[in-house]
Amino acid sequence: MKRTQLSQLAVFAAVAEARSFRAAARELGIAPSAVSHSVSSLEASLGLRLLARTTRSVAPTEEGRRLLDTLAPALGDIGATLDGLAERGDRPAGPLRITMTRLAAEDLIVPRSAEFLNLYPEIELDLTTDDRFEDVVAGGYDAGLRLGEHLEQDMVAVRAGPRITGAIVASAGYFETHPTPRHPGDLLAHRCIRRRFGSGAIYRWELEKDGKPIVVDVRGPLILTDQTLIRRAALDGAGLAYIFNQRVAEDISEGRLIRVLEDWCQPFDGFYIYYPSRRQMRPALRAFVDFFRHSD
Structure with missing residues (x-):
């Protein structure tokens, strides 16, 4: 490997992470033209297209991703050594x-x-x-x-x-018009406050009793991304919430929220x-x- 390729590889990794030549240039403290020249020179020396470019975006090609899989850990080790x-x-x-x-x-x-x-x-x-x-x-x-x-x-x-335990809760007002669930299957007849992860997936409630797991794809008209907001919605009577017990322990002890299906909520890592x-x-x-x- 040529010495110049070491710096070119670092520039390529910066562009791939930022998905932008200009953002990588700002991160590296060099001119955008120097970044573009470095990546183009590396591609020419390897005879491979490492980055797919459009007027709106930059993304690694298949060959670029394969190179990054090896390059990222190596650069991480070098960075750790330099920082040390x-x-x-x-x-x-x-x-x-x-x-x-x-x-x-x-x-x-x-x-x-x-x-x-x-x-x-x-x-x-x-x-x-x-x-x-x-x-x-x-x-x-x-x-x-x-x-x-x-x-x-x-x-x-x-x-x-510590290990964490979930809690299924709702306000007293909610239970004035809805029956208390006795089994996870009963949740399908309830208004449940659902949670969407950053990946876009909606969480399906994972429960377990006596070593028997069950996953319930609950329903409900309200979807949130944050447990703080889910707690607030449950307190306001929006429906049943499945939330970390530590977040609602005080609400339960003071009667603001009522816990159900406790024996189906087992501790997890x-x-x-x-x-x-x-x-x-x-x-x-x-x-x-x-x-x-x-x-x-």
Whole structure:
């Protein structure tokens, strides 16, 4: 491989991630014409078209995607090594990019972020919230937080919170005009508040009792993307909601919401910090993992 191809590969990866030559140029701090020339030169030297270009968009070709699958982890290792070198004396410092769901941010990370940053004042913590599962390598993140059941097997996973239990709830006003469900099948006759994930898929309620799982494709006229909004809608009598118990425990104890089908709501894996297995782990990431690690 020619030396010039190293820098060209880095530019290609930046364009593929940003899906824009101009955005990549801003990220790299060079002229858009230099970005275009670098990618064109790399394609010419390889004899392959790596990026499909239109007047409106840029996207990797099949060959480009195959190259990125190998390139992204390698660039991640190089970046981790360079960042580690910048952290003099193995002192945790520098930018730390973490992707997580909004729930993980609200319940686990943000409430303790001030304490963490006071302990490690040289770390710049950059948090991105998204319900979709993120490939931390391809996305340029140091780590992510997701529910344990959604993690890839090639990720290192560290528990960041306790096991979670769902709760099916509705307001007392709702039950004045609707019967109490006794079995998951009864949910099909109810107005249920449904949740849409960032991927666009609508969640089907996953329940279990005595080791027997059941999935219910509930119905209802209201679809939301956020548990905070789902709780609010349930309190207002919009229908039955399936929500993390910790979000509505106080509402249940004070009678604002009534819980049903509790024996069908079994605990499941909570949130984990996940990151790729690397030969060298940045001190800043190690500090984050150790600080937010959950101990039973």
